[in-house]
Structure formats: C-alpha cells, structure tokens
Amino acid sequence: MGRAKHFFMVTDPRTVLLSSETLDEAKVIVDDYRAGNAKPGLTEDELWRAKYIYDSAFHPDTGEKMFVIGRMSAQVPMNMSITGSMLTFYRTTPAVVFWQWVNQSFNAVVNYTNRSGDAPISVNQLGAAYVSATTGAVVTALGFKSLAKRLPPIVSRFVPFAAVAAANCINIPFMRQRELKYGIPVTDENGNRLGESPTAAKQAIVQVVVSRIGMAVPAMAIPPVIMNALEKKAFMKRFPILNAPIQVGLVGLCLVFATPLCCALFPQKSSMSVSGLEADLQERIHQTSPNTTTVYFNKGL
Template identity: 25%
Template sequence: MDPNLLYWKNQGQSFFGRLRIWFNLLDPTSLSATDVEIKKAHALLGGEDPLNKEDGHALSLSLTSVHGDSGETLPLVFRPPALLPMAAPLVIASLLPHSSVKPALFWQFLLQSYSAGFNHANGNSSSEQRKKTSLKQLLLLAGTVSYATCAGALPQIFINRLGIRSASVQTIFRSILPIPLSAALAFFNVFTIRSEESETGIRVFDRDGNPVGLSKAAGQKAVKETALSRAALLGTTAAVPNILVLLLKRWRLFQRNPLLVAPLRHISVAFVFGLMIPVSFSLFPQLGTIKKEHVEEELKAAAVDGQLYYNRGL
C-alpha cells in the first residue's frame, strides 16, 4: 500500500480528523514545489523512521502532489491545492446571470472541462485500464464535457428561446434552477469520468495493506462516494450565494444600490466554494472500507477482520 494511503488509514478515519488535515493540506504555496522535492517528500513518508514536526511540509507535499495508486506526481493544475485558484473563477462566471447563451456555454465548457480533468487525474488508477488514457476514455471525456456544458447552460437557453421577461420567472431560472442543476452535473461528471472503475474494479487491500485483488463493488462505492461529495461541493456553492442574494434584494439598501449585488455574489461564491472544498473532501474517508459481505466471493477470504480497504480517489 502506498505511504499516502497508509497515512490516511492511520489518521483519517473520522470526519473532523480529515477536515483538520485537509485545511492544512490545501495551502497553495505547496504548488511551487519541484518534482525533485515532491519525490523526496514521498520517499520520506514511506521511510521506516516516523515523521517529526519538522517533516510536516514533506507530509503535506506528498499527500497533495503524489497519486495514491501510481505513486506518480499529479499534474500541477489538478492537485488539490490548485482547485480553489483554478476553479473558483470558473464557478463564479458560470453562476452569473448572463445576457445571452454564448457566454453561458463558454464558461460552462471551461468549468466542466476542468472538472473532468481533475476527476480523471485524481481517480483510482489501480487497474491496468486506468494506467493510460485510452481512446474510449478520451471519447468519454469529450462526451461528458459536451453534455454537461449544454445542460449547465439550460437556464439561459430557456430564458432566451422562450423570451421570458417576467422577473419572477427569470429568478427561478437564474437563482433556483442552478442549485439542483449544479449538484446534478457535478455528480454526473464524476460518475461518468470514473465509470471504468465500476466496470473493471479497483484494487482492494487487507488490514495489513497487502493488495488482494480487484473489486467492482469497491469501485462502484468509491465512485458513488466521490460523486456525492462533489455534488455537495457545487450544490452548496450554488445554493448559499443565490439564496443570500435573493434575501438581500429585499433590503432597501440593495434596492437603491443594485450595483452592490454583483460584488456580493462574487465574494460569497468564492468564500463558500473555498470553505466547502475541505468539507467535501472530508465527507468520506480517503481510504475507504467495504464490508466482507459486499465484495466478490473470491475476495471474502482476505477480509479476515470483516472488511477490505480501497483508495477512494478524490
């Protein structure tokens, strides 16, 4: 088992424990580290000697920059600390009340493309099919991005095509509909991009960290958990600012100064998104467990303590 996964096995089994760890890990300054520093940090984490307080930076560097299955360095823009600076502007722009369909499609395309890349790079890659990007995976990526882009722009498409002028109806399409839509598309993005994990299975480990085989049941559980966590991230990010803006628009201050609404929306989206990233990452254990009765027959004998472990991905 990779040293990163062993750390999560020992330290990340409670929600608040994982939340504390992720708040420390999502420091964007770690993105400036070189590949040599990252490999050195990963080797230090896998060493026999226990880490001390001075090795905290190496621990953070390994957990955020090295893939838990392959042991390879993650692409810079798809590392967890890069999610906020890279995706926050895209999320803000995609939730704006656009005046036409083209900008809505443009920003949705950028957001869904980045999300697909992040989900693919941080997925479980323990099966042979996931070790290299196949033509099937490329087509799946393109199809997912295309579908999610069009679906994400549906509120603006409806407003333009139907010629909606009513303020109350526009409010429904611009402020209410994007909430469930954002959550559903985030779930869909993870579920489709990582569908091969459910089809081919992912590696599972016994209590000592030894690999015992591939499990489709564990793959399905890992994908579902990650998809739910991403739906919580984007759904909450869409819900809180939109509801807040709707409530504040009733105040005389905002009725007299409507220009205050735009910066408030931008700030609240960025704040909620940044706050929800560690929360969504912590909803499920990074090293997940699956009960003996839920795995394939040939793997049950290895679950001597009643469960097996798997890398959920991110």
C-alpha cells in the first residue's frame, strides 16, 4: 500500500508539465537534504513534494534528468492515446502495423529511460534492440489478427492486448540486454556497491515484464467489452465519430489506476540472497563484506 501511494504521486501526469527550473530546484533540495545540508526553513511537506518531483523526473541510479516521454509520469497521457488508437483502429492490416510500431517505439523509449544501472548502451545495441522488439511486436500482432478471423468478432478486439503482452516479453529484455550480459549494480543495505550481477538483472527484468503486462490488462481488456456493447446502441451508430474519444477516455481511466498499482507490485529496490548470485560475485562479497547475506538493486520500471 505504501508503494502504491508512492507511485500514485510519481506517476501523476501533472508533473510532466513542470518546468526545468522546478525540477532542478527539487533535485537541489533532495541532494542537499541527503548530504545533511537541509535548506533553512524547509518544511516536511516541502521536502516530500520535492522528493516526489525528483523521483518523477530523475533516474535513481544515474541521477540524470530523464527524457520527458520516457518518464513514468508520462505513461497515462501517452499510453491512453496510443492504446486507445490501437483498440479503435484494429480492423485493417496497415492500421495494426502502424499503431504497433508507434507503441513499440514509445515502449523502447520508456524501457531505455527506466533501465536499471548506470552503464551506457551503445547506439548499435540500441538500434538492434529497437528493430528486434518492434519487428517482434508487429509480427505477433499480424499473427494474432490472422488467427482471430476464424473466431467471434469480440476476440479480434483483444488482438492488440495479445500483441502488447507478447511484445513486452521481447522489447524489455532486448532494450536491457546489456544488463543481462554484464549485470546490474548490487549493494548492501547501506547502499555500498558490491559488484554487478546478471542474475539480479534477470530477476529485475522478469518483474518489470509482469508489471507492464499487468498494466496493460485493464486498459486493453475492459474497454473492448464496453465498446462492443456500446457500438450496438443507436446513438453510436448515428455518431460513429464518438468511437475513438470514448475508447481513449476509457483507456485513460483504467491507466490512471493500473499504472501506479502495477508499478507497486514489486519493490523498486528489490533484493535477493547472496547465495543466489554468481559464484565469483558470492566469493567477492564474502571477502569484502562477510556479514552481508542480502543484496539490493534497482529493478527499473
């Protein structure tokens, strides 16, 4: 519940509208407080507001300001537009291809922006990951669309969800492949860095994939059922132009709750036993920090 409350604040779409000056001021307040140099007269409410603004815009490992559409606070407005369009324009192959490409391009930005660790990823790696993930999503969507032709009409409405779920299993590992190869930083309970672990990266990526699919379930499963019923009504047949805005509105309503709740499924600062790490890293930790039995890492979002 505490994580859910936290992410309701961090994913608040209004923070996307904050100026660079406001974001930088929040970072100064947080950094100074952590360094023991609290701003004179700073109230607890002002500190918490600065903390939430900081968390919404700055990467937890690098401390860098994140690209605006890659922030979790941009998820609701961006996803409601893209997902609403995917659910509305699902009948033709060109529309399916176009909106899956748009969606996976957006997801690639989000996955890169919210990756775990502080190691850079090369342009070649980034390009290969993007092409692989986007191609996988489009092929999956077209495959499901072809299968759905032989099934009841309502089933075809769920093609976008099936494609998004499958694409998340492709996109996230591809965009974070460097972590799987070289590992992500693991620390002790005091934040002291102990090394990098590919095993921790695998756990982190699995948790993120589950969260992202869970995030898509309400937004892509509930509106199709409602729209299938509404489209049989006389007023919708008279005003078909209402289809897209109603669909986008329903998706947005679902995402307002699904985004923070699914971000909160797993702790962002995840943990695992030292005994579950790679043998060489275990040995190193036993030598440098013999009392450490659990390590912690940022799983990403």
